[in-house]
Amino acid sequence: MSSPFSKPELVCPAGNLPSLKAAVDAGGDVVYLGFRNASNARNFEGLNFSATEAQEGIDYAHQYGARVYIAVNTSPRPGQEKTWTSSVDLAAELGADAVILADMALLDYAKRHYPSLRRHLSVQASACNYESLEFYRREFGIDRAVLPRVLTLDDIRALGDRTSVEIEIFVSGGLCVMAEGRCWLSSFVTGDSPNMQGVCSPAHAVRFEEQQDTLDVRLDGVLINRFAPNEAAAYPTLCKGCFEAEGKQGHVMEEPYSLNVLEMLPAIMHAGISALKIEGRQRTKHYVKEVVSVMRAAVDACAADPQSYRTQTTWVERMNAVSEGGARTAGAYADEWR
Ligand code: SF4
Structure with missing residues (x-):
């Protein structure tokens, strides 16, 4: 079975309310965020959302037709599980459109308590093959999986051809070379x-x-x-x-480049991918605005006419201006080593 051409949704980062609004205003289909605790993988001081801020963000996004996914994607610490389960509870109460989870106990918790709340498998679970995705779908009813940044586009296309789980991939931002969620x-x-x-x-x-x-x-x-x-x-x-x-x-492990797949968009849209994720909840509102605006323009242009799609010089310049350590187009999707 070959993958159909499809227009993926654009999933955008927000570390605070101004960034969330910037992402929505710039045309993001979805904003993902975390609460102000250790339950998400961007637990930096000064970042993330209180319950009140998350509610305001969700209301704002919904008002403009966007959705909000909440990441509860770290592993509960023994004896402190309540921090993680109450974050899932809060995401459901606030009306999030999906929770992004990695830990099996949390996936099970969310499935039992909030069966109608979409469950997305975080990149932190590091599910890289069909059997793994199938396991998470069968046991925990995941709707989507965010794939680790270590697969080639051919690997991703082959996965998309077999699985009924929606596929989300990273398209911009910092690279992580580890089997994600396993880094020591x-x-x-x-x-x-x-x-x-x-x-x-x-x-x-x-x-x-x-x-x-x-x-x-x-x-x-x-x-x-x-x-x-x-x-x-x-x-x-x-x-x-x-x-x-x-x-x-x-740089013996990884070059300090940012991923940028503008030139690969036609191939990505032919790979059966449901969503494109922009990394950077720790970055500024300006970064979010710039990257989301460029990706919005590029995805729309490619979806409208993939044959004549060309990467615009201004897009590349704007992406390079905000990327850390310089930008690289293919990133892990074309690296030869694994
Ligand atoms: S591989 Fe690098 S980016 Fe990924 S978790 Fe480890 S230190 Fe962080």
Whole structure:
């Protein structure tokens, strides 16, 4: 069975209410967000939503025909499960259009308590193959899965051809090279786990130190990047650090690029993909506005006439202006190593 051409929905990030409104105003079909606790994978200080802010955001989105998905996508800590189950309860009470979950106990909880609330499998579950998607569909009735950023487009197309689960993929923002939800890098260096505390490079451990000729970036004392004066210094993550290995210095795990699939949109729309996710709940309202506007224009142009679709120079310039560490088109979708 070959995948039909389809126009996917645009799923946009919001770390606060102004960003949510910017995403809706810029044409996002969906905004995803998290509550202000460890239940979501962007648990940074100053980010995320209280119950009142989430309600205002959901009302705003619905007023303009957009939807809101709520991420409760970290793993409950033993003895603190209530933080996670009450976040699912709150998402349902506020009228969210879906919950994004990774932990099996939470998927089970949501299925039993809110059977009509859509359940999306978070990228944090790292489901990469048909059998895995089928397991989550059969046991927990997932409607959609967000695929890890380690699959090629051919892998994704093959999955879409077999599964009845809707497929969502990342189309812009930072890359994660790990089997997502399984990364121990941050835990190893800082003691804080991205999988249980929602932090990958927690802010309290990050230090930017100006030296005589360099800007050194450390994570809990470990030097992970050294920048020349005037060089753009992105927020550090360990996987994109510059290290010495086998006598060579460089980005040994992953280049510090942002994903940007503008040129691949026709192929993506022929791959049976239901939704395109923009990464960046930790980014600014300006970032959200720019990336959502560009992606909205590109998706609409490609859906209207895929044969004559061409990436506009202004789109690329606007994306590059807000991307961390420079943008790269294909990202993991075309990497040869796995
Ligand atoms: S450190 Fe890198 S590989 Fe690990 S979770 Fe963060 S982005 Fe992913």
